[in-house]
Amino acid sequence: MIKRSLLEPLRQALAESPAVCLLGPRQVGKTTLALDLAEPLGGLYLDLESEQDLAKLQEPEAYLSMHMDHLVILDEVHRLPGLFPALRGLIDRARRSDRRVGLYLLLGSASLDLLGQSGESLAGRLRFLEMSPLSVIEPTGASTERLWLRGGFPESLLAASDALSLRWRRDFIRTYLERDVPQFGPRIPAETLRRFWTMLAHRQGAPLNVAELARNIGVDAKTAGGYVDLLVDLLLARRVPSWHANVGKRLVKSPRLYWRDSGMLHALLGIPDMESLLAHPVVGASWEGFAIENLIDSAPEGTQAYYYRTSGGAEIDLLLGLPDGQQWAVEVKRSMAPRPERGFYAGCEDVGVSRRFVVYPGDEHFPLPHGVEAISLPGLATRLRLSAPTVAAG
Template sequence: MHGYLPRRAEAALQRALSRAPAAVILGPRQCGKSTLARHILAPLDAVYLDLQDRTDRARLTEPEIFLEHHRAGLVCLDEIQLLPEFFSALRSEIDRDRRPGRFLILGSASRDLIRQANETLAGRVAQLELTPFLLTEVATRTDWKTLWVRGGFPDSLMARDERDSVDWRQDFIRTFLERDIPALGLDLPLPLMERLWRLLAHYQGQTVNYSKLAGVMDLSVPTLKRYLGVLEQTYMVRLLAPFDANLKKRLVRSPKIYLRDSGVLHALLEIVDFDHLLAHPQVGESWEGFVIEQLLAVMPRWRPAFLRTGNGAEVDLVMERGQERLIFEIKLSKAPQPSRGFHTLVAELQADAATVIAPVDTPYEWRRGIWVMDLAAAIDRWGEA
């Protein structure tokens, strides 16, 4: 499976290059951005620069000269967050020649990179987010259990056995803390960041109490939020916003926190295999986060949130787009039983559809308008092509 490329990602990148002078691929490190880029570049007159390589970075010492020399072909810049000052030269070059498909830009940090691109490349760039492997992309090569346990990073998912997969993820965590965070110019105490990351694994699927979490870490709340921001911007953590609705109920207003890759979560929790995972007290929260990430990746134009009332009624995921509203409940059971509170909220939210996602064998209608189905069926129904 090494080098395997999902057609969906390849097609999306081809479309982006055909409509804009520059395409930006964002996503966590080691998720396959470089592999995808090299595959696209192979048949083209293109130059690839890895900005982690000092020799490649040196070629951009005089960026105007370099860009003029390669104006006829496609230029790919990998790990652009390491050279953010290059965006101004890139804007000037694009304005000289705005034909589509001139630049392919890869980055492993989201917010700062997007800010730079929006400030200097507005109207010139098409942005894509590449996730680790999705169930639909590897369904013919592995099963959902393996993907859930190992996560979607290619080298973890494709490892020879569970031990090799765990070792890769432990190395990934160590490298991220020791090399990637400092490479972003962030002067953060690495032992503290590692402790926070491991602590967050135990908070999977919980609402964030910043004061309590800061107290456990012996940090101020602003410092804690800064550290969480780093993990969020580098695609390690997701803060799922609370749903904003006038339901005449007291609603929880704090976000929920999830480690985005289930394999990284399991490595931090020292979970080795599927049997170990099923016996772990956080197996339900792990399943919930795994399903949410899969859905959000295939529904990029929808706005996600969760809803929890003061008396404990909850909807795991509310997706909105324009006037459309979808509701998802996530259960790890062959015979899921949604709560009465869920049924009440479905009615009050006036959802267009309500779905319970569980590892069932066959989809069925649980109650009028509420369907139970497995993750693959839900993706097939709601995922965007």
């Protein structure tokens, strides 16, 4: 079993809060992680996609009152929207009896419903954590190249062959289109949404132009914007906003949109293996998105992620605003001899960054001119993870 890097943060959150909500796309490993954590505690697990478990919660307050001494795990909690007011009462009752932390672990496959439901009912009682697919700094036993090709969903990454991995990802996408999307949003024809997702895959990392997307699939801009919002809310895509400040430059302000899992991107584009990926026009954008997602996932809690681009050509692929006030600029290169573009240096001067990095596919770490460091993706991801402040137990 792979020890997930989120295990200790999740354990810490449950030691500090009465309820924790773990968000992440389906099949990312939320249930496995929750059961791994709860097993030594004798926790109670309820799957709200099971009719039997749903039946137990017809009177949620009465049923859960019988299990106040255990951690209760509620999987796919969006299936029971009326549960949150009951949880609020149970948490407040537990507080009065001095049981203040580690009561409920909620698992969800999307942020939109959960955030709306919990905002009022569980304000001040619920902490959110987000679980991403496996990253380059988790002990998977897979190479960075394999992780890039197959993506970080465990079933895909650990498949016996590239062909089996691709088949799993295609089934995963079909399940989302035909079953999961209708649960969370308006009824959208699966074929229309597939065309839209594939179109976005071809535009990996490009500035988001909703009006153009709308024209290409024959819908209005509001509808196309809703499709993008749904994809982001399902935690399958990431919008990276433009860094904005008064620097006296004309800034490109449209966000960039990335598929968060490189394996899903490749499945949508029909890329079966590494040779096909390296020959595909999306290879540079795919590597960039893979690096950006891994770095954002590895950064300390509270880090702000942006890109920077001006009409004059200054550009930073990823600008990380760390909680301690530092700003790290990252350029991503798919080259064993990485050299930053002139626009990267200009962008760093415009923003006034603290550190400058070029991420490349090699293993060595070495200096480049003008204070730039060439570093591997696992190397920079590890450095970001270690930069997180430690919280003393007690």
